[in-house]
Amino acid sequence: MKQGALNFSRWMAGTGPDNDIVISSRVRLARNIEGQPFPCLAADETTADVLKQVGDMVSGRNGFIDFSFQPMEEMSALGKQALVEKHLISPLLARGVKNGAVLLSRDEAVSIMINEEDHLRIQIILPGLQTEEALEEANRCDDQMENILRYAFDERYGYLTACPTNLGTGLRASVMLHLPALIMTGQINRFLGVLSQVGLAVRGLYGEGSEIVGNLVQISNQVTLGQNENEIIGNLNSVMRQVIEQEQEARQALLDKKRAELADRAWRSLGLLKYAQVMSSQEAIQLISDLRLGFDLGLIKTVDHKLLNELLVLIQPGCLQLLAGKELGTAERNLERPVQIKKALHRFQMKE
Amino acid sequence: MLCQECQQNEATIHIVKNINGKQTELHLCEKCAIKKEELDFSFEPQFSLHQFFAGILEQGLQNSRHEQDVANLQCPSCGLTFAQFSQVGRLGCSECYKAFEKRMKPLLRRIHAGTAHTGKVPLHVQSRVKQRRELAQLKDKLKLKVENEEFEEAAVLRDQIRDLETRMQEGQKDLLDKGEEN
Numbered sequence: 151m152k153q154g155a156l157n158f159s160r161w162m163a164g165t166g167p168d169n170d171i172v173i174s175s176r177v178r179l180a181r182n183i184e185g186q187p188f189p190c191l192a193a194d195e196t197t198a199d200v201l202k203q204v205g206d207m208v209s210g211r212n213g214f215i216d217f218s219f220q221p222m223e224e225m226s227a228l229g230k231q232a233l234v235e236k237h238l239i240s241p242l243l244a245r246g247v248k249n250g251a252v253l254l255s256r257d258e259a260v261s262i263m264i265n266e267e268d269h270l271r272i273q274i275i276l277p278g279l280q281t282e283e284a285l286e287e288a289n290r291c292d293d294q295m296e297n298i299l300r301y302a303f304d305e306r307y308g309y310l311t312a313c314p315t316n317l318g319t320g321l322r323a324s325v326m327l328h329l330p331a332l333i334m335t336g337q338i339n340r341f342l343g344v345l346s347q348v349g350l351a352v353r354g355l356y357g358e359g360s361e362i363v364g365n366l367v368q369i370s371n372q373v374t375l376g377q378n379e380n381e382i383i384g385n386l387n388s389v390m391r392q393v394i395e396q397e398q399e400a401r402q403a404l405l406d407k408k409r410a411e412l413a414d415r416a417w418r419s420l421g422l423l424k425y426a427q428v429m430s431s432q433e434a435i436q437l438i439s440d441l442r443l444g445f446d447l448g449l450i451k452t453v454d455h456k457l458l459n460e461l462l463v464l465i466q467p468g469c470l471q472l473l474a475g476k477e478l479g480t481a482e483r484n485l486e487r488p489v490q491i492k493k494a495l496h497r498f499q500m501k502e
Numbered sequence: 503m504l505c506q507e508c509q510q511n512e513a514t515i516h517i518v519k520n521i522n523g524k525q526t527e528l529h530l531c532e533k534c535a536i537k538k539e540e541l542d543f544s545f546e547p548q549f550s551l552h553q554f555f556a557g558i559l560e561q562g563l564q565n566s567r568h569e570q571d572v573a574n575l576q577c578p579s580c581g582l583t584f585a586q587f588s589q590v591g592r593l594g595c596s597e598c599y600k601a602f603e604k605r606m607k608p609l610l611r612r613i614h615a616g617t618a619h620t621g622k623v624p625l626h627v628q629s630r631v632k633q634r635r636e637l638a639q640l641k642d643k644l645k646l647k648v649e650n651e652e653f654e655e656a657a658v659l660r661d662q663i664r665d666l667e668t669r670m671q672e673g674q675k676d677l678l679d680k681g682e683e684n
Contacts, residue, residue: 182596187580191594267592293625301624302596305631308619310596314606315613317599319621334532336516349615376616 156464156473159236159258159275164455166278170446171394173326173366173459176237177284177383178273179292180311180320182302188312189247189265197249197265203299204264208253213294217260222250228477231468237275239263260291267312268320270295279390281323281383289379308375318375323386327393330365330443331400338367341393349373350389364435364462365443369393405447416444420452423461424495429487434465457498464490507534577601633670637663 161174182188183203186196201221208219222230222243230244233252238261243250253262263271272291274284302310308318316322332338345352349372354362369390371382404412419440422429442458444450463469465487471478474486505513511531573585579597584605587593599606610617623631640663647656 184596187595188593190590190592191580191582289622292622296625300626303624303627304596304599304619305627305634306618307599308621309624310599312592314593314610317610318614318619321621334514336514339517372613373615375610375614375619378621 156232156460156469157236157258158460159238161259161275161277162236162456162459162463163277164459166276166280168394169278169455171327171329171397172279172390173328174237174275174277175279175281175284175323175325176273176275177281177288177321177323178271179288180268180309180316180322181270181272181292181295182310182312183269184300184302186269186302189267189269190312194248197247200269201249201251201264204251204253204262204270207295207298213297214253216256218254218256220252220254222246222252228468228472232466232472233261235466235468236463238273240266240271242266260287262291262295268316270299279325279387279394281325281387281390285321285323285379285383315372316374319377319379319382321374321379321382322370323383324368324370325386325390327367327369327390327397328365328439328442328446329367329393329397330439331404332393332397333362333365333367334404335400337396337400341396345369345389346372348385348389350386363432364439366435366439401443401447409449412444412447413449415440416447416450419444420450423488423491426488428484429465429491430484431465431467431487434487434491435462438462438465452502453498457494460494461491464494503529505529505531505534507531572605575602575605630670633666637666637670640666 164173166172166175183200186192186200189197189200192200205219208214208217223246230239233239233254234241234244236258238254238258239252240263243252243263243266247265249265251264253264254260259274259276261273261275263273272288272295274287274291276284276287304310309320311317311320329338332341342352351370351372353368353370354366369386371386373382377385419437423434423437423441438458438461441450441453442455445453445455445458464473467483470483470486470490473490478486503513505511506529508531511533513529513531515528515530515532515535517528517530517535573583573588575584576582577594577598578601580594582594582598584602587598587602593599593602607617640659644656644659644663647653647659
């Protein structure tokens, strides 16, 4: 990535069904190659061999046109961090597992991690609520890979994975939601308990162990065995419909009672994003959430979803440093952040 | 309701904590909630699925009568022991599932919706799996017909099953022959 330019991932377009609440939908399939130990226990030669097989497959095209193949060892620390911040690779892969790599489609909707916890992690991220579409695309990639590779599979247990929590379909579908009204009114707590009872997990913006910031919540399936792919996605979607409806109701109630306050908050957030001189990522993420809510409620019209998603990504430490073109400490980042936010807002205004 | 902390703003955030049966309630305005960092709705700050999972496994180990035998269970293919697996929550290779099967099943039952895969099947085993699923269905039907004493239909089904079984055996042989050639 060049200085001053941030590659846009497809999910950042901010389009798609229910895009006023659902930021993105992600589907990933965990796959391993038959007869090879899983990456964590494999000898370096084995993971190197897996890496080579995938590399050869890509250079022979095999349907992977317009994909870039990036071994982790050849990437800069910042470049890797930026991919994590865009949810394209996992922190584990970025930390530098031996012979790790990512196969990335040009529009960054498809990212295939190699030698992460499993030999292959096929991942699709689309904007809005598009879990079914993402599964379709994942299946297409899966079938293409299978033309070349032979997967570890057991008739009873399905696709064999390093962690038994992924066994069977190897499918993890997750939806990133913006739930300011449910969180503000405390109703979110009611959901948390119920969700785990129906086999779903709730996490913050950056997955396992991350806290909820900026009113962004990730909901994903836990069960991967005993249900087929369509059942898993269907279950997730029907719960998502409920959550979306509840959030819409809570927003309407807020709008009826606190219209002026919400508009004020959104405009103040825009003001701070435009004119502040020092800003932490924590503050920025909250301001972006307030602005997003104002936009989605029709209280402010000078932004759009694409801009909001761009801001959400560029305020993160890795992307920020990439944009600045140099490494920065925390204090320096807090100075650089407003600079880059202003630039993005300015670019957006110019286009309008 | 006013915020318990500042007693000025309306409390918009209500937190009910239940720790070992002891319930505490907190009613805060957003500002104070942020200050108190109670806005963290995740289950635990550093919750890790692997650790949680490894925890369950270790418990299983302790409850086991043949504790040492179980811990010493070893995958013949990659050498991972069950004790090691219990600690990291990850397996070493696909053979581990067979090696630890007895211990693994109750666990799978606890974390999944069942212990049988019903989803996608890779292309290279599709026909075999399809035949197996078909065979199981035919056998079920046969059982039903015999129970209902519909012997003529049962005989037809029996022939179909024999046919299918022969075809499957031939397929298996083909596969083995091919394997030897390689």
